Amino acid sequence: MAKAFSVQATIASFGGNLLKLEHNATSTGSTMKLNLFLPAQAEKGKVPVIFYLAGLTCTGDNGAEKGFFQATASKHGIAIVYPDTSPRGLGVQGEDESWDFGTGAGFYLDATKGSYAAGYKMSSYITKELPVALYGQFENLDSSRVSIMGHSMGGHGALTLFLRNPGMYKSVSAFAPISNPKNCPWGQKAFGGYLKSEEEYDEWDATELIKKWGGDFEALIDVGDADNFYNHGQLLPENFIEAAKSKGKADKINLRMQKGYDHSYFFISTFSEDHINYHAKRLL
Template sequence: MSDPLEKVSSNKSFEGELTKYKFKSAALGGLSANFNLFLPTNASPSNKVPVLVYLAGLTCTEDNGFVKGSFLGPASSQGIAILFPDTSPRGAGIQGEDVDWDFGTGAGFYLNATNPKFSAHYNMYTHIALELPTVIEAAGIPIDWKRQSIFGHSMGGHGALTMYLSSPQKQYRSASAFSPVSNPTKCPWGEKAFAGYLQGGVEEAKEKYDATELIAKNKEPVHILIDFGTADNFYKQNQLLPENFLKAARDANYDEFQVRVRSQEGYDHSYYFISTFASDHVHFHANFLKA
């Protein structure tokens, strides 16, 4: 069982409140976990608000999204909370977890590890989908967990798409992504992560952790928006593969109203790109969160 929340800091922003919390996470093997939570001004015990979960990319922490993403203003105007989890466990002390920037600390890939070396701590899927809603609700924070959507950037875009498509009972109403790792079983980042975290490697990952594989098999209606930049070096290096996801979606008979993939001319992989289209994404989710 996870420990209760401890408030670390709080700041007023766009008439709402941005608060950093920490707690000892059972899902992450008893390690201390941080997250940030933005509550709009209309949130109260008598008015629980919908929530957007933002998953950040490789090397990021729980802070990158709210500092650089330009999400808080649009979220405040729509009366939507935003949850900013971390990207991995911190301080597990596993041999080799800090050797490379794209694996281990800061690179949890939003999965539940099955390799025994990592399985005690690297359970970001459970941490985000189950643990955080439970501990936040237990703290009496006024969020309506029946109205959740999810979005993310790069590795976090991968996490958002896969958690949306694989979650039971459609936990999330919609998903969007900036420059997502869309077909990770066929790119170097994903191949490396899955070989390390999963006993079955890439073959195991296809079942739950590859958005392109998941959309191809999905039979339910979906609401997905993806943006990527044509000047993104990681796109050019075939780490992202958004066209693979789009083809799989179209082959599965999803039209542009259910799955929209937009190429943005001249934009790169940075938060300059994300902040430009942040409002688009918040308003996209508002259509479903406020319905």
């Protein structure tokens, strides 16, 4: 069987290796780059996996280089996948005109509108094509023990993909997630550009999806109270919590407002250990 990924670099990291990979993805119609951290334990047997979804303007490098996730993941023997945030170079009109839409801003949904519908299929890529390709080539990844987390737009992605795919992930966590995108400027811009009708917005909004969730729901969510985007109404985690409360799903959601922290990787790296430990308890 032909290998899906070519390895562009292998970098020693916390006793394991960070692999810089690329492959031709059919769901996005583009060459996709990503990072894969394999802990030392992967040399002896199967290890669980966490997908980390990055935010607006980011690539698969940001979390791997600035999140400090590998330090704790290596102790537990957990692999981490750092995908890109959108297809790149498709030549879709308007995809490079602004930083919060198009390139680097795929919003982890499957677009249905206009030219974006052909390649902006980040939900299908993250939940279907990418994991199948990874598990096929890297047999030391345990496809039965998988969790997901993300930051900002990636926090939105983590919550929505978890809620849209019951049973796929063992746990979910988020840093400063865009929690109610249909009611914030970032989300309204993205949904308006990617989705052909407002009726589709609820399908990609965590605050709406939690209302339909069956059974218990559990999550760890960190938000900085000095986050400029939070304070200007882009994140709206309170809306998510209120929707969960209305359906009796809020008891196991740990929303932590972190005093003095902003939206940056200084914030993420400070609490990355907590998030890896949170997932480790559910994966190991």
